[in-house]
Amino acid sequence: MSDQEILRTTGLTMRFGGVTAVNNVNFSIDHEGELRCLLGPNGAGKSTFFKCLTGQLVPTEGTITFMGEPIAGMDTHEIVNLGIGIKTQVPNLFNGLSAYDNVRLAAKRKHLKRQAIEKTFDMLSNCGIENLKGSEVGLLSHGQRQLIELAMVLAAEPTLVLLDEPAAGMTGEERDRLAFLVKEVTKTASVIVVEHDMAFIKQIAKNVTVFHRGEIFAEDDVKKIMKNKSVQEIYLGKSADAA
Amino acid sequence: MEKSILKDPGLYVMVSIGLLIMIFLPIMMDMFAIMQITQYVVLSVYALSLAYIWGYGGILSFGQSCFFGLGAYTFAVASINMGSTSLPFILAIIIPALFGVLLGYFMFYGRLSDVYLGVVTLVVTLIFWKLINHTAGPQYAIGDARLGGFNGIPSIPILNMPTANGQMMDPIQMFVTFMAILIMVYVGLRLLIASEFGRVSISIRENEVRSSLLGYDVRRHKVVVFSIGCGIAGMSGAMWATYQTFIDPNAFSLEMSAKALVWVMAGGVGTLAGPIIAVVILQWISLKLGQLNIINNFVLLGLILVPLVLILPKGLLPTVKQWSQDLWTIWKKNKANEGDTIIKESETVNAGRRK
Numbered sequence: 001m002s003d004q005e006i007l008r009t010t011g012l013t014m015r016f017g018g019v020t021a022v023n024n025v026n027f028s029i030d031h032e033g034e035l036r037c038l039l040g041p042n043g044a045g046k047s048t049f050f051k052c053l054t055g056q057l058v059p060t061e062g063t064i065t066f067m068g069e070p071i072a073g074m075d076t077h078e079i080v081n082l083g084i085g086i087k088t089q090v091p092n093l094f095n096g097l098s099a100y101d102n103v104r105l106a107a108k109r110k111h112l113k114r115q116a117i118e119k120t121f122d123m124l125s126n127c128g129i130e131n132l133k134g135s136e137v138g139l140l141s142h143g144q145r146q147l148i149e150l151a152m153v154l155a156a157e158p159t160l161v162l163l164d165e166p167a168a169g170m171t172g173e174e175r176d177r178l179a180f181l182v183k184e185v186t187k188t189a190s191v192i193v194v195e196h197d198m199a200f201i202k203q204i205a206k207n208v209t210v211f212h213r214g215e216i217f218a219e220d221d222v223k224k225i226m227k228n229k230s231v232q233e234i235y236l237g238k239s240a241d242a243a
Numbered sequence: 244m245e246k247s248i249l250k251d252p253g254l255y256v257m258v259s260i261g262l263l264i265m266i267f268l269p270i271m272m273d274m275f276a277i278m279q280i281t282q283y284v285v286l287s288v289y290a291l292s293l294a295y296i297w298g299y300g301g302i303l304s305f306g307q308s309c310f311f312g313l314g315a316y317t318f319a320v321a322s323i324n325m326g327s328t329s330l331p332f333i334l335a336i337i338i339p340a341l342f343g344v345l346l347g348y349f350m351f352y353g354r355l356s357d358v359y360l361g362v363v364t365l366v367v368t369l370i371f372w373k374l375i376n377h378t379a380g381p382q383y384a385i386g387d388a389r390l391g392g393f394n395g396i397p398s399i400p401i402l403n404m405p406t407a408n409g410q411m412m413d414p415i416q417m418f419v420t421f422m423a424i425l426i427m428v429y430v431g432l433r434l435l436i437a438s439e440f441g442r443v444s445i446s447i448r449e450n451e452v453r454s455s456l457l458g459y460d461v462r463r464h465k466v467v468v469f470s471i472g473c474g475i476a477g478m479s480g481a482m483w484a485t486y487q488t489f490i491d492p493n494a495f496s497l498e499m500s501a502k503a504l505v506w507v508m509a510g511g512v513g514t515l516a517g518p519i520i521a522v523v524i525l526q527w528i529s530l531k532l533g534q535l536n537i538i539n540n541f542v543l544l545g546l547i548l549v550p551l552v553l554i555l556p557k558g559l560l561p562t563v564k565q566w567s568q569d570l571w572t573i574w575k576k577n578k579a580n581e582g583d584t585i586i587k588e589s590e591t592v593n594a595g596r597r598k
Contacts, residue, residue, distance in 0.1 A: 054456070056452070056455075075455075075460065075462075076455040076456065076461075077455050077458045077459055077460045077461065080455070080456055080457070080458040081458045085456075086456060088452065088456075092450050092452045092453035092456065093450065093453060094446060094449045094450055094453065095449070095450075096449060097449075105446065105457065106457055109457055109458050152453075152457075156457070156458070
């Protein structure tokens with residue numbers, strides 16, 4: 001593992017007309033294998049922040065550096081080819097194709113034909129979705145689609161993995177598998193997870209960054225964040241105690 | 244699993260039908276009929292241009308006639324000025340394709356999609372239509388070619404044989420040449436669609452976000468797909484101009500754009516053979532209705548199209564394919580049941596014997 005800084009945003013701001021969705025965010029992932037959770041209520045700017053990181057939105061102000069290279073304003077495909085992979089909030093899959101074909105398409109971006117096939121089977125088995133390999137993904141449940149998209153993201157072997165609400169729509173068993181998988185991923189990549197599911201966050205996270213109204217509200221160890229009264233009251237409500 | 248395009252029997256069936264028509268129709272039919280059919284061939288190439296960008300690139304252009312007209316006028320102006328027709332024919336592909344790159348650049352790099360894309364292409368067509376309509380008068384000339392405003396450009400040279408020096412094609416030669424072009428465009432597009440490039444186009448059509456997240460340059464890809472379609476539309480425009488030896492601003496009209504949409508929709512979006520079949524059927528119906536002179540043929544055509552869309556929402560070819568697949572399954576099931584019955588009967592007979 002290297003100690004090279006993976007990601008840093010400085011003064012990152014994204015405005016839509018009069019609405020400031022992301023406001024002066026200074027955020028960093030300092031070393032390979034770091035796992036960070038982003039927390040915050042709906043509309044806090046988490047997904048917009050992700051979209052800025054992947055070039056789906058061009059930030060109004062501020063800089064983003066990934067592995068020392070400035071990437072703000074770059075096209076999505078260029079950023080992805082540098083090594084950022086994202087599982088979007090609503091899974092973006094090729095609905096007419098099977099799970100196997102979806103993952104193979106992603107694996108082919110990084111590997112030659114035979115290795116791509118091996119990689120595809122590896123990813124399907126790692127994500128516990130081998131049984132779905134022949135199924136048309138458009139017909140599957142949200143949770144299953146999440147796992148397939150995750151397998152696609154991982155098949156391309158990114159350096160930084162962004163997961164936008166990966167546990168949504170998953171059964172308990174699927175969620176446990178996901179938590180295990182995310183931890184596995186941190187052996188080779190850094191991970192940022194946006195999630196609302198507190199039980200899941202407790203399962204995987206060490207450090208948590210809390211977003212509120214487009215700004216970073218708090219950043220600390222997961223246990224301290226859980227105990228932080230203002231975070232609890234404003235963002236987590238009673239679910240934090242319950243979890 | 245990927246299936247090689249060269250193993251697809253559909254490709255060979257279509258090419259064989261095309262070659263048979265190309266060779267035997269001139270022997271079997273009189274010259275007037277051949278000239279009529281040449282029209283269908285030209286419009287089929289035009290339909291293919293939209294079938295490709297809409298069906299395989301997900302780009303719904305409401306202004307395909309813009310490139311058809313541009314190709315026709317390019318050919319007319321260039322051939323009148325140059326005297327020969329080979330280079331003008333090539334220019335009629337290149338110029339619309341380049342204009343497609345320019346327009347595509349602004350549309351796709353400006354992140355326009357869906358309805359906005361439709362509106363922009365529609366408006367660009369209308370601008371051309373208006374512009375060319377206002378070019379009456381001797382001051383509007385490019386070299387020796389007067390644009391002629393709403394009167395159009397008459398006396399456009401007929402396509403020369405590329406081999407014999409300057410010899411004009413007779414209607415039969417023109418039919419054979421155009422059929423060869425149609426077959427080449429069809430095969431070329433099939434190969435392109437089956438290539439890596441074509442597969443990426445289809446992935447963009449299916450899910451643009453995921454395609455870019457897989458690292459494909461979606462915008463550049465769309466510009467290329469769009470300009471290929473524009474080049475083909477331009478070529479069909481040149482074929483139209485030389486076939487009619489006349490072109491007027493109606494080449495840019497909404498009617499021309501709408502026709503392409505109707506053919507592709509009726510034939511089946513996502514197929515190439517479907518729109519060709521739709522051109523032949525719908526143009527033939529239009530021709531016959533036009534001869535009847537009882538009711539406006541657009542009204543009648545509309546009355547045919549409404550039920551067509553309701554009954555065959557996927558279009559002609561995909562529906563026929565679906566029906567034949569269903570029939571095949573039913574036939575196989577019946578066959579299997581028959582087999583079962585025979586086995587059961589023989590079992591009963593054998594059991595009876597044992598007793």
